[in-house]
Amino acid sequence: MIEINNISKTFGDKKVLKEVSFIIEQGKTNLIIGESGMGKSVFLKSVVGLHPVDNGNILYDGRDLTQMDDKELKALRQEIGMVFQGGALFNSSSVEENIRFPLDMFTKMSKKEKQKRIDFCLEHVNIENSNHLFPSEISGGMQKRVAIARAIALNPKYLFFDEPNSGLDPKTAIVIDNLILSLTKEFDITTMIITHDMNSVMEIGEKIMFVYDGKKWWEGTNNEIFNTENKELNEFVFASDLFKSIKTINQ
Amino acid sequence: MKLLFHIGRYALLLKKVFAKPQKFRIFFIQLLKELDKLGVGSVSIVLIITFFMGAVVTIQTAANMSNPLLPKYLIGFATRDSIILEFSSTVTAVILAGIMGSNISSEIGNMRIGEQIDAMEIMGVNSANHIILPKILSMIIMMPFLVIIAMAVGIFGGLVVSLLSNALTLNDYLEGLQYDFSAFKVLYSIVKSLVFAFIITSVSSYHGFYVRGGAIEVGKAGSRGVIYSIILILMSNLFITHLMLT
Numbered sequence: 001m002i003e004i005n006n007i008s009k010t011f012g013d014k015k016v017l018k019e020v021s022f023i024i025e026q027g028k029t030n031l032i033i034g035e036s037g038m039g040k041s042v043f044l045k046s047v048v049g050l051h052p053v054d055n056g057n058i059l060y061d062g063r064d065l066t067q068m069d070d071k072e073l074k075a076l077r078q079e080i081g082m083v084f085q086g087g088a089l090f091n092s093s094s095v096e097e098n099i100r101f102p103l104d105m106f107t108k109m110s111k112k113e114k115q116k117r118i119d120f121c122l123e124h125v126n127i128e129n130s131n132h133l134f135p136s137e138i139s140g141g142m143q144k145r146v147a148i149a150r151a152i153a154l155n156p157k158y159l160f161f162d163e164p165n166s167g168l169d170p171k172t173a174i175v176i177d178n179l180i181l182s183l184t185k186e187f188d189i190t191t192m193i194i195t196h197d198m199n200s201v202m203e204i205g206e207k208i209m210f211v212y213d214g215k216k217w218w219e220g221t222n223n224e225i226f227n228t229e230n231k232e233l234n235e236f237v238f239a240s241d242l243f244k245s246i247k248t249i250n251q
Numbered sequence: 252m253k254l255l256f257h258i259g260r261y262a263l264l265l266k267k268v269f270a271k272p273q274k275f276r277i278f279f280i281q282l283l284k285e286l287d288k289l290g291v292g293s294v295s296i297v298l299i300i301t302f303f304m305g306a307v308v309t310i311q312t313a314a315n316m317s318n319p320l321l322p323k324y325l326i327g328f329a330t331r332d333s334i335i336l337e338f339s340s341t342v343t344a345v346i347l348a349g350i351m352g353s354n355i356s357s358e359i360g361n362m363r364i365g366e367q368i369d370a371m372e373i374m375g376v377n378s379a380n381h382i383i384l385p386k387i388l389s390m391i392i393m394m395p396f397l398v399i400i401a402m403a404v405g406i407f408g409g410l411v412v413s414l415l416s417n418a419l420t421l422n423d424y425l426e427g428l429q430y431d432f433s434a435f436k437v438l439y440s441i442v443k444s445l446v447f448a449f450i451i452t453s454v455s456s457y458h459g460f461y462v463r464g465g466a467i468e469v470g471k472a473g474s475r476g477v478i479y480s481i482i483l484i485l486m487s488n489l490f491i492t493h494l495m496l497t
Contacts, residue, residue, distance in 0.1 A: 045369075048373055050369060050372060050373070074375040075375070076375075077372075077374060077375035078374070080373060080374075082370065084366040084369065084370060085366070086365060086366060088365060088366035088367050088369065088370040089367075090367055091361075091367075102374050104274065105273055105374065105375075105376055106374070106375070154374075
C-alpha cells in the first residue's frame with residue numbers, strides 16, 4: 001500500500017499539485033484520471049520520487065519516500081516497476097537486452113537463471129520469438145508489452161503506468177488493460193495507472209481518483225463514476241458521444 | 252546568474268558521474284563500446300584532416316620563407332612544431348568537439364526525451380554514471396593516441412609535399428624535423444589533449460542530459476554542446492600553454 005498525504009508540487013510560480021492525498025491499495029488497480037494538463041503525470045512522478053514534493057509525505061508500506069537518503073531510495077526503487085508513456089525502451093538494445101538490463105544491474109543471477117526470468121516475463125506479456133528484435137522493429141503495442149516485461153523483471157511490489165494505452169488501437173488497449181489487471185492480481189502488486197482513457201476506467205478501474213486543477217476532485221470506483229453528481233467529472237466522463245448514449249440508455 | 256546556475260548544475264552532474272559504478276562488469280562493457288565508438292570511430296577523420304593540414308602548413312611555411320638567407324630546413328622545423336604544439340591537439344580537439352560532441356549530446360538528449368534516463372533512475376540506476384562516465388573515460392584514454400596519430404600523419408603530409416613539390420627537398424624537410432627536437436612539446440600536447448577530451452565529453456553530455464522538449468531542442472542542445480566545448484577548449488588551451496610553455 002502507498003499512502004500519499006497532502007503532497008504539493010510547484011514549478012516556478014505555478015502550483016501543479018495542491019495538497020493531494022490518496023491511498024494506493026495493494027492488489028487493486030488504482031487509476032488516476034483527469035484531463036490533460038491537470039497534474040496527473042506530475043503526481044505520478046512525484047509519487048515515484050522523480051519530482052521531489054514541496055510538502056506532504058509518501059509512505060510505501062510505512063516507509064516515507066520524502067525522508068529517504070540516496071541509499072534507501074535506491075533500495076526502494078528496486079521494488080518499483082514503471083511503464084512510461086512511450087515505453088522508454090533502450091533503442092539500441094534488443095527486446096531481450098532491455099529485460100536483462102535490470103537483472104544485470106541488480107541481481108547475482110547466473111546467465112541461465114537470467115534467461116529463465118526473461119522467458120518468464122516475456123511469456124507473461126504474451127510475446128514470443130521476438131527476443132532479438134529491436135524496439136524500432138516491433139509495434140507500439142508490443143513495445144508497451146516489452147516495457148511491462150522489463151518492469152516486472154525484478155518482481156516489483158509496486159507498479160506504475162503512465163498512460164499505458166496512449167497511441168494504441170482500442171483492441172490492443174484492451175489487451176494491455178487486461179494484462180495490467182492480471183499481473184496486479186496474480187502477483188498481488190500495488191498498481192497505479194495514469195490514464196484519460198474512459199474505456200480503461202470502465203474495464204479495470206477498481207479505485208479511481210479524478211484530478212482537476214491539481215487537486216483531488218473525486219474518489220470512487222468504476223461503478224460509482226457513472227452516477228456522480230460532480231460537474232467537472234461528469235464533463236470528463238461524458239465528453240464522448242458514446243458515453244453520453246450509454247448514460248441515456250441507462251437512464 | 253544563469254552562468255552560475257549552469258556551473259553549479261554541471262558540478263552536481265559531475266559528482267553523480269564520478270561515483271562508483273553499480274556493476275564493474277557492465278561498466279567495462281560500456282567502456283569498450285565507447286572506446287570503439289568515440290575513439291576508433293574518430294581515427295579515420297583524424298587521419299584525413301591532419302594529413303591535409305600537415306601538407307598545407309608545409310606549403311604555407313615554404314611560401315613565407317622565400318628569403319634565400321633563411322635555411323630551407325626551417326620549413327620542416329616550423330611544420331613539425333606547428334603540428335606537434337597546436338594542430339595535433341587543439342585543432343583535432345575542435346574538430347572532434349564538432350563531430351563527437353554533437354553525437355554525444357544528441358544521443359543523451361534523445362534518451363532524455365524518450366524517458367530512457369527516467370526509466371533508469373526509476374530502476375535505481377545512477378543514469379549519469381552509467382551513461383556519461385564510460386564516454387568521458389574512453390575519450391580520455393583514446394585522445395592521446397589520436398593526438399600521436401595526428402602528429403605522425405600531419406608530419407607525413409608535409410613529407411609528401413617535400414617529395415612532390417619544389418618548395419623544399421626531402422633532406423631539408425627531414426633535417427628540419429630533427430632540428431632542436433624537444434620531447435617536452437609532445438608531452439605538452441598530450442596533456443592538453445587529456446583536458447580537451449574531458450571538456451568535449453563532459454560539456455556535451457551535460458547539454459544532452461538536461462535537454463527538455465522534443466527533437467528540435469535535442470538539435471539545439473547538440474549545437475550548444477559544441478559551441479561551449481570549443482570555447483572551453485580554446486580557453487583551457489591558453490591557460491595550459493601559459494602554465495607549461497612560459
